[in-house]
Amino acid sequence: TRSIMSDSERRDSLSEYSSHNHFFDNVTVGEIVSHKSKRIHCVSSLDSVQAVLDKLKDYDVLSAPVINSANGECEGIVNIFDIMSYLALFVSQEADARPVEELLAPSRMLTPIPEVLGLSTESSTLWDFDAAAKLPQLLDVFSKGIHRVIVKFDDAATSNDRNAMNNMAILSQTDVLNLLVRNKHHLNQDLLHSTIAQCGLGTIAGGVVTANEVDSARDVFRRMFLKQVHAVAIVNNLGEITGTLSSSDVRGISAATIEDLLLPVSTYLKLRGQHRRGAIAVSSSAKLIDAMFVIRTASVHRCWIVDDHLKPISVVTLSDIISKFSPYDWRHADIVEE
Secondary structure (H helix, E strand, O other): OEEEOOHHHHHHHHHHHHOOHHHHOOOEHHHHOOOOOOEEEOEEOOOEHHHHHHHHHHHOOOEEEEEOOOOOOEEEEEEHHHHHHHHOOOOOOOHHHOOHHHHOOHHHHHOEHHHOOOOOOHHHOOOEEEOOOEHHHHHHHHOOOOOEEEEEEEEEEEOOOOOEEEEEEEEEHHHHHHHHHHOHHHOOHHHHOOEOOOOOOOOOOOOOOEEEOOOEHHHHHHHHHHHOOOEEEEEOOOOOEEEEEEHHHHOOOOOOOHHHHHOEHHHHHHHOOHHHOOOOEEOOOOEHHHHHHHHHHHOOOEEEEEOOOOOEEEEEEHHHHHHOOOOOOHHHOEEEOO
16 A cells, blocks of 8 residues: 655645654653563463453553464564454354354363464564654554554563563553643644644544444454454444443453353443443544543543534544654545555
C-alpha cells in the first residue's frame, strides 16, 4: 500500500506539528518509560493459551513476548487480539463446519501459544526502539496503528531465566497519551481546543462496528476479527449505545468458563463487571483535549462518537489522537492498495 496526501493537507499536518516539535524533539522514548520496571514479563513457547491468559491477567497487561524454550530467542509478542481471534474460532477456514461443542471444548485452552502467535498483523512483527530514540519517531509508528513497542536500554539483554527480558520496557499508546496530557501546555493550543470534527477525526463513514445486546459474545468477537477492529459498540434495539466489548474482555476466560462465549454479550459483560463502566462516548462537538481526558480517565483506548440520540456514528482511537501530533498525520492520507 502507499499513502497519498495533498499538498495542502501535508502543509496543515506539518503546521500542526511545528507548534510542539521543539518539545517533542527533546523527549526520548526512554524518558517516557523511566518510571516503569526495566523487566518485561514474558511467556514461554511451551505455554498454553490458558497459561498465557492467566499470566496476562496476573501481570495486568495485554501482551507479552514469547520466548522460545529451546534457544531463548523472542519469537514475537502475543497480544490479547491474537487470543481473542483464536477463541472467536477463526483459526482455520473450516472452523465454521465443526460443531460448536468441538469449537468450545475446554481442550482448546491447551493449545500451545505459538499456534496463536501471528493471528494479528502486529504480533507477527517485533517493534523495538533504542531508549535514545526521539519521540517523533515513536509518534509516527503509533499513528499507523501499532499499539506497543519494546524500549531497549544500553545494556539490554534477554534474561537467563527466560521469564523476563531485562533492561527493557514496554511502551504503549497509553504512555504517550499520558505524556501529552501532562505536557498539554507545550502543545498546539488551537489544535487541543478544536472539536473532534474540526480535527478531521470521527468522520469516516461506516467507521464504527456495532452489535446488538442480544448477540452472543462469540459472534461479536468474531465480528471484531472479521472487521479487524479491537472493539465493538454494543447497542440496544433503539440503536443507542449501552456498552463496549473489546478484545481485552477475553481475559478471565478459562476451560471452565469458555462456554460463556455463547451468552448474550450484555450478559457476558455483566459477568465480567464491565457493565458498570458503560460506554465511553462524546459528541463530535467535543474538543480534542476533552476526548483525551475522557479516554485517559476511563483507562480505555478509544471513545465512541455519538449523535444527539446516543447512537454511535464513529470512533476516535488512541492511534487517531496520536496521529494529530505526529510529524506526518497519517489520518489525512488516502490508503491506496497496490
